[in-house]
Amino acid sequence: MAVKVVRRPELTFWEKLYLPQIFCGMKITSRHFFKNLFLHIAHLFGRLQHIPAAATIQYPEELRPLMSRYRSRHRLTRRDDGSPRCVGCMLCETVCPARCITIVPDEHPDPDVEKFPVRFDIDLGMCVYCGYCVEVCPEDAIRMDTGILDLAAYSREAMQLDIHELLDPELRKPVAACDLEFPHQCSVHGGEMKGGWEGTAVTPSS
Amino acid sequence: MPDVIIDGQEVSVPRGTTVIQAAEQLGIFIPRYCYHPGLSTAGNCRICLVEVEKNPKLQVACNLPVTDGMVVHTRGEAAEDGRRAVLEFLLANHPLDCPVCDQSGECDLQNFYMKFGLYDPRFHEHKVKKKKAVQLGPHVMLDQERCILCSRCVRFTEEITETGELGIFNRGDRAELAIYPGGVLDNPYSTNVVDICPVGALTERESRFKVRVWYLSSAPTVCNGCSRGCNMDMHFVLDRPHLNDGRRVVRVKPRHNPDVNQWWLCDAGRYGLGWIDEGRLGEVRERGATSTWDAALAAIARAMQESDRSRVGVIASAQLTCEELFLIREIFDGARVSAAVPEEPGACDDFLVESDKNPNTQGARLLGMAGPVIGDTTGGLGGSADVPDGQAIAQAARSGELDVLWVFGHDLVELFGAESAHEIAQNVGLLVFSGTNENATVELAQWVVPTAAYLEKDGTFVNCEGRVQRIGRVFAPPAGVREDWSVLLELAERSGRPRDSHEPRTIFAALAAAEAAFAGLTYESIGTLGAPVAGSAARVMSKAEPTP
Numbered sequence: 133m134a135v136k137v138v139r140r141p142e143l144t145f146w147e148k149l150y151l152p153q154i155f156c157g158m159k160i161t162s163r164h165f166f167k168n169l170f171l172h173i174a175h176l177f178g179r180l181q182h183i184p185a186a187a188t189i190q191y192p193e194e195l196r197p198l199m200s201r202y203r204s205r206h207r208l209t210r211r212d213d214g215s216p217r218c219v220g221c222m223l224c225e226t227v228c229p230a231r232c233i234t235i236v237p238d239e240h241p242d243p244d245v246e247k248f249p250v251r252f253d254i255d256l257g258m259c260v261y262c263g264y265c266v267e268v269c270p271e272d273a274i275r276m277d278t279g280i281l282d283l284a285a286y287s288r289e290a291m292q293l294d295i296h297e298l299l300d301p302e303l304r305k306p307v308a309a310c311d312l313e314f315p316h317q318c319s320v321h322g323g324e325m326k327g328g329w330e331g332t333a334v335t336p337s338s
Numbered sequence: 339m340p341d342v343i344i345d346g347q348e349v350s351v352p353r354g355t356t357v358i359q360a361a362e363q364l365g366i367f368i369p370r371y372c373y374h375p376g377l378s379t380a381g382n383c384r385i386c387l388v389e390v391e392k393n394p395k396l397q398v399a400c401n402l403p404v405t406d407g408m409v410v411h412t413r414g415e416a417a418e419d420g421r422r423a424v425l426e427f428l429l430a431n432h433p434l435d436c437p438v439c440d441q442s443g444e445c446d447l448q449n450f451y452m453k454f455g456l457y458d459p460r461f462h463e464h465k466v467k468k469k470k471a472v473q474l475g476p477h478v479m480l481d482q483e484r485c486i487l488c489s490r491c492v493r494f495t496e497e498i499t500e501t502g503e504l505g506i507f508n509r510g511d512r513a514e515l516a517i518y519p520g521g522v523l524d525n526p527y528s529t530n531v532v533d534i535c536p537v538g539a540l541t542e543r544e545s546r547f548k549v550r551v552w553y554l555s556s557a558p559t560v561c562n563g564c565s566r567g568c569n570m571d572m573h574f575v576l577d578r579p580h581l582n583d584g585r586r587v588v589r590v591k592p593r594h595n596p597d598v599n600q601w602w603l604c605d606a607g608r609y610g611l612g613w614i615d616e617g618r619l620g621e622v623r624e625r626g627a628t629s630t631w632d633a634a635l636a637a638i639a640r641a642m643q644e645s646d647r648s649r650v651g652v653i654a655s656a657q658l659t660c661e662e663l664f665l666i667r668e669i670f671d672g673a674r675v676s677a678a679v680p681e682e683p684g685a686c687d688d689f690l691v692e693s694d695k696n697p698n699t700q701g702a703r704l705l706g707m708a709g710p711v712i713g714d715t716t717g718g719l720g721g722s723a724d725v726p727d728g729q730a731i732a733q734a735a736r737s738g739e740l741d742v743l744w745v746f747g748h749d750l751v752e753l754f755g756a757e758s759a760h761e762i763a764q765n766v767g768l769l770v771f772s773g774t775n776e777n778a779t780v781e782l783a784q785w786v787v788p789t790a791a792y793l794e795k796d797g798t799f800v801n802c803e804g805r806v807q808r809i810g811r812v813f814a815p816p817a818g819v820r821e822d823w824s825v826l827l828e829l830a831e832r833s834g835r836p837r838d839s840h841e842p843r844t845i846f847a848a849l850a851a852a853e854a855a856f857a858g859l860t861y862e863s864i865g866t867l868g869a870p871v872a873g874s875a876a877r878v879m880s881k882a883e884p885t886p
Contacts, residue, residue: 221437222550234580237547243471246438247547251580270437 198279203263205280206254208298209273215314216299217273220247224265224274232258233265236317241329250325251317252298256283257291274298294319340406345413357399357410358386368412369421369450371428371536372488373400376601377497383428383488385450387420388412396420421454429459431466431511432537433483441538443551447486466511474504475523477543477605478532482514485539491515491531498602498689501525515539526691529609530602533591544609545589548582549575557812558593558866560799562657562697562792563607566690567801568592568599569867570607572793572812585615586813587793595867598805604691611793617776619788621818626781631820634785638742639832641768645741647672651731651766653679654707655746656696658822659797659809661845663698663705664852665826666746669835674740677702678709679728679753692802697792701800704855704871728753732762741767746822747789751778772822789822790815796842797823798864800871806859807868 146152164186171185189196198204209217220237236251265274278301285291290305295316297303310320318326339350344361351360356379358368371383381401388399391409396417399410411417428447436442468482492504492515503521506513517523523531532540554573561568571591575581582588590611592603622629624637642650650673654666663677677699686693702708709725732754735743743766750759756778763769763782771783774791794815798806815821823842830837839845843861850856855871863869 219438220547223437226550226552236580239471239547243469246435246471 192282195279202279203261203266203276205256205278205283205301206259206265206274206276206293206298207278207301208252208295209275210299214312216249216252216295217271218249218252219245219271219273220249221270223268223270227264227268229262229264230258230260232256238315248314249295250315252295254293254298255291256293257288296320340404340408342404342406342408342410344410351404353403355404357388357390357397357402357404357408360404361399361410361412366412368399369446369453370400371446371486372490374490374493374534374601377490377493377534380489380493383486384424385421385428387417387424389414389416418454421450422456425451425454426456426460428486430461431483432486433465435484439481439484439538440541440546440551441484441535445538446536468514472516473543474517474540475528477529477609478523479541479543479546480515481539481541482516484537485515486537487513487515488536490534490536491540494531494534495523495525498530499525499527504531526604526606526687527602527689529605530592533603534601542589545582549578549588553578553581554588556591558810559793559812560697560801560807560809560868561590561603561607562799562809563604563610563695564684564686564692565694565696565699565802566598566692567697567799567805567807567868568603568607568690569595569807570603574813576813585612587611587614593866598801598803598807598868599690602690604689606685606691613775614791614793618774618791618816619776619780619786619819620816621788623780623786625784629785631787634787635825635828635832638744638768638770638785639829641742642829642833645767648674649739649741650674651735651740651743652676653728653731653743653745653748654702655679655748656694656699656702656708657747657792658698659792659795659842660698660701660705660800660806660849660856661797661842662822662826663702663707664849665823665830665837665845667705667707668837669826669830669833670744674726674731674734675707676726676728676731677705677707678725679748681753694802697801698799700802700804701798701806704800704853732758735762735766738765740765742770743768744770744772745779745783747773749777749779750782772825787825788819789825790819794819795821795823798842798846801868804871804873805868806856806864806871808861808864808866 168186171180171183174180175185211217220235222235222237225233225235232255234251234253235249237247238250240246240248263276266276280301296307296310296312297305299312307320310318310326313327314329315325315327317323339352341348341350342360344364345366347364349360349364351363358370358373361368368388369385371385372380373386379401381398384398386399387396389411390397432447436448442448470481470483472480472482474480487506489506492506495504496502503517503523503525504515505518507516508514529542532542553575555576556571556573559570559572561570571593572587573589573591574586575588576586590603590608592599592601594601622631622634624633650670652666652670652673652675654663654675654677656677666675683693684695685691699708703710706725709727732750734740736758743762750762759779759782769783770785770787771779772787772789774789780786792809793812796809796811798808800806823845827837827840839848846861850859855873857872859869
């Protein structure tokens, strides 16, 4: 394979002098500053509104408006009784190009539902935000409409969302308590199965 | 012999052959739901419609005997229009719950709909509700809504198992598959109805919802549950350990072999593989403490060289492959070697299940490592009567006549009782156990070496009819576990008797050269369906002939 040699550009005499370049930079900065100052004052008096001025958004106190189809952090939608809409068909796990979804299904007591997820994890450290999981879901059980963009974490484990965080987007790790009532493999309780279908809205048909 | 032209190709078939069978001979696949080559013809699903020249209406290929000069078109607009109408009818009351259906991905309704389907449905009425998730028996679950009433399962229970548990009840769109009142689908071959079900109506309870079918890998192998050696396809998953509770083997499907098991498999063989992923030995142990392969083989080789050959005993196993038994016989030449141990005969029937629960007893006999069975029915393949049996070797070990005793996979406590097993362990200089799973002998043995399960190694078994069948290698053994043949080859090297072979294929070549019964056989000539050994009367079973 041919190698293309890219030379580092040599500094000219004027550039090597340093100070003239500083003045050049200051000139550009001041031009923008005074231009925006003038335009913002003009906008205050209702003038020159067809010319936009630079705006600053005070993130994270203030958020930029997101497009309605923007793909942000995932969530699992719920039925009326609070259990996940997911039927454990594993189509999202299958279609996921990053293989960041882990589902373990089990038999649902209601034969019309067939199955449900006892485990549903998404590893955000691996997710590529392609949105295929949302597109493929036959039950509208997973959506990427939480508007959550700040996904930073101190560890890889904290990037792995389990069913608690996916059902309740407000939750952040560490999840202190588990209030989910359907059976699931609960990370709060050390991976044990927790919850049951008894007493919930689901009644096995005779 | 009528001559018939199917899709422009001419074929000459015996009288009475149906169009679907004649087409199969030409390699032309005609869609089918109710037709199964192992069952009688029902002709009720109507998906196999073909166009026959000079015939005003479409005909069902499965129930139409060929006549001389018949010209059949299996493709073309007329036939496909007919199939589209049939599919529309079959799907009228089908729930279309493919995402949660376990058959999805290997479903003939899906497959044929992709080909001939009516993509713009016209059915706006309410679907008939029927029962879902009905437990038919210990292994089979029924979803009546998904059933297309092809009656394959009904015919299976009537013709193959002759138990007749299943039936189709009611009429019209209320017709449903069900079990006769008070019955349970628990015959020894019950899970075959799941295999022949073309849709998701019958599913296996064991593997239900464990793994989606498109995650499965498949490899051909042979059942080790009894000496019949039924051919089967092993379905397993390696790259998604969160599924199936981390077990690799997901399910077993029978593989068609006309001379051994046809299309069928017994439930005992199908569900007898749990040991492959549970309770496995994972590391070499010396008196309970973790050790290395190097140390183990060095110690065993030293003990073998130091002791007199006649004071070395090997209780081999009919669970080992022919290649491994051959290596044992050659390496332990002069020692007391036997693959025959006193075992209670298990259950058997007149179809597939044999009472000898070892897959390779016949191979051990051919290699002179097991004696003939009483009442030998195998057509003169019995071994010589002067072979020592495992009991004699155990007796010698117990009375202190042996310096080295190597036990392959057997549990001495189970075979000879706890007292005898402890005495053997005390009176033998070096007790070596090699095997796959934990058992009581593991605690008694000085050296424990973990070896591969039969799915994890290549080799051959000889079934009760004298048919050599290759078991293939489905997946790799777990870390730290080695195949028996590779352990034996290294031991041969270390004890100063190196072999020329380095893999099962070349070991088998050496075996074929040394043993007259295997003469001329190679892995290529065995193929996927096996080949009879010389002198065997490997019979062709007649039970599957469809009853008229």
